[in-house]
Amino acid sequence: MTASTKKTANADSTTRPGDFPVIVIGTSAGGLSALSSLVAQLPADFPAAILVVQHMTATSSNEAILRMLADKGNLPCKQAIQHGVIKSGCIYLAQPDHHLMISQGKTVVTKGARENRARPAIDPLFRSAAVEFGNRLIGVILTGYLDDGTSGMEVIRRCGGVCVVQDPADAAYPDMPQNVLNHVKVDHCVPLAEMGSLLTRLALGERGKAIAVPDDIAVEARIAERVLSDLESVEFLGTQLPFNCPGCGGVLWQMKVGNHVRFRCHTGHAYTAAALLAEQTAKMEETLWVALRMFEEHKNLLVKMGAEGSASPSYAERVEQSNIHIRRIKAMLHSNTANADPPG
The missing domain is CATH 1.10.287 (Helix Hairpins)
Structure with a gap:
C-alpha cells in the first residue's frame, strides 16, 4: 500500500472544508526527522488538515518523504496537487520546486517567484492560508536555518490564528524558530515531544476572535498567486529602494511590520533581510x-x-x-x- 493510499478511510470520511481547523507547518534543515517525530504523535482521528512545506532542492522527490510520514504516523500523506480538496485528518506535502498555497478552500501549486531563496517557501503557504482560514488556522515552525516562516507567522497572528514554534533549544537547527520568537508574539513554544498533544488540544479547542484580513496581507497573497504583478500593488506595500532584486534585476521595495523588515519586487520575489x-x-x-x-x-x-x-x-x-x-x-x-x- 502506497503512502498516498494508506489509511484513506479516515481522510475520506470528512465534512466540508469549512468545518475543521487547518494546520500549516514549515521546516527546513533537520525537518525530516522533526516531521517524522511529530506525525507519530498524532492520533488516527486527528481533527484537522495539515499542510507542510519542507525546504528541498528542485530535483528532490517526495516519494520517500511521503512513505516515511505515512509509515511513522497514523494519517494518510499526499503530495499536494493543483485545485486539490483539503480534507481533515490528512497531511499534504508541497511539491519540489513548487509553492503550495490555498485559494477558495483548495490547494494551489505554482512555480511562482522564489521567496526567501526557496521554492517551495513557507511564507506563501502561511500567508495564503491565513487569508483563507483566519482564526481556524494554526501555524507551526520547526527546525531550520535562516528565517523563512517568520513573516508568515506574523501574518497568521494578524489574521487571528494561533502561532506555535518548536523550542529552539530542542531544535536541531534553531534559527527558524528563534527568528519567529524574535519578531512575533507566539502563543506556544514547546519541545517537539510535546507538540503532538498540543496540536490535538488546539484543533479540538475553541477558536479565537475572527479578524478581517488586513489589506497589505491580501495584496501580498494575490501577488504570490500571480493574480497581481504590477508596480502599483507593490508600491502599496512599501518604499522603493535604490538597489535591485537579485532574482530578476527589478526594483526592490522595502516593507516593515513592527521591527521585521522585508523586501519584494513586483514580479514576486520576496526576501527577509537575512x-x-x-x-x-x-x-x-x-x-x-x-x-x-x-x-x-x-x-x-x-x-x-x-x-x-x-x-x-x-x-x-x-x-x-x-x-x-x-x-x-x-x-x-x-x-x-x-x-x-x-x-x-
Missing part, C-alpha cells in the same frame, strides 16, 4: 567565478601569443597584471567560502 543578504552574496560569488574564468582565459591567450612570438613587447606585463587580478579574485572567493551562510 535571505536578501545571502542571495546577494551568492550572486556576487557567481560574478566572481565568471570574472576569474575570463581573466584566466585572457592570461592564457597572452601566454600563448608570447610563446608564438605574436604578442607585443608588453605582453609579459599584461600577463602579470592578469595574475594580480586572478589572485585577488581567488582571495575574495576563499573569503566568501570561509564566511558562507548556511543553506535555508
